[in-house]
Amino acid sequence: AQSVTQLGSHVSVSEGALVLLRCNYSSSVPPYLFWYVQYPNQGLQLLLKYTSAATLVKGINGFEAEFKKSETSFHLTKPSAHMSDAAEYFCAVSPNSGAAGNKLTFGGGTRVLVKP
Amino acid sequence: EAGVAQSPRYKIIEKRQSVAFWCNPISGHATLYWYQQILGQGPKLLIQFQNNGVVDDSQLPKDRFSAERLKGVDSTLKIQPAKLEDSAVYLCASSSRTSGRLDEQFFGPGTRLTVL
Secondary structure (H helix, E strand, O other), rough: OOEEEEEEOOOEEEEOOEEEEEEEEEEEOOEEEEEEEEEEOOOOOEEEEEOOOOOOEEEEEHOOOEHHHHHHHEEEOOOOOHHHHEEEEEEEEEEEOOOOHHOOOOOOOOEEEOOO | OOEEEOOOOEEEEEEOOOOOEEEEEEOOOOEEEEEOOOOOOEEEEEEEEEEEEEEEEEOOOOEEEEEOOOOHEEEEEEEOOOOHHHHHHEEEEEEEEOOOOOOOOOOOOOOOEOOO
16 A cells, blocks of 8 residues: 655745755555645645656746655755745655556645745 | 535534535546545545546445435535544545546545534
8 A cells, every 4th residue: 555654744944945845655666746735725736746757846836846766755845935835735646557546645744834 | 717616615513413515526527536634634535436436435434424426527425424533624626537647636625524
């Protein structure tokens, strides 16, 4: 079974500082990997996804993530935090084949607080 | 293009009562998902429909939860009777599920259920 672990349930960063959110996955074969953002009282919005093409994936709002197979990681970064980045971020994994190819398993989430 | 619609947005009930949630996916999306998101956790898939057939309901507590997607469009999720631990946000998502291709899931705003 696949699983996702997000290190740190809360992260506080200063405006303009680097944002780093950690995600490690467990899977017998390299899966598809995703990062979603959830603003208060809203649904989830896809930031970016890894589907076995380039290991460095660029997403919306200046975010990017790097797939590292040797470390089973897919950490999310943004060079300079903005106040509008305050939200909860979820890492998710999906099998990369078969009928279950769209089944997402989410991590516990990391809430980001941006300080002025 | 209209997004995924859900209603109601909020619902408060007492334990042992029944409740139903409604979801209208993005037009033309064949696959529909219901997720349960308990406070402080990532979403958990309850059930996945492909058109009006169930693809995966392995995590649906079938003794109290039921879902249907008549005519392959709208869907309803019902809880009968509700328990305190059912307090959560229930998210609906849809994807176009083109065969052989990983498709993005688009999420609705969710229904926040409080069971007293």
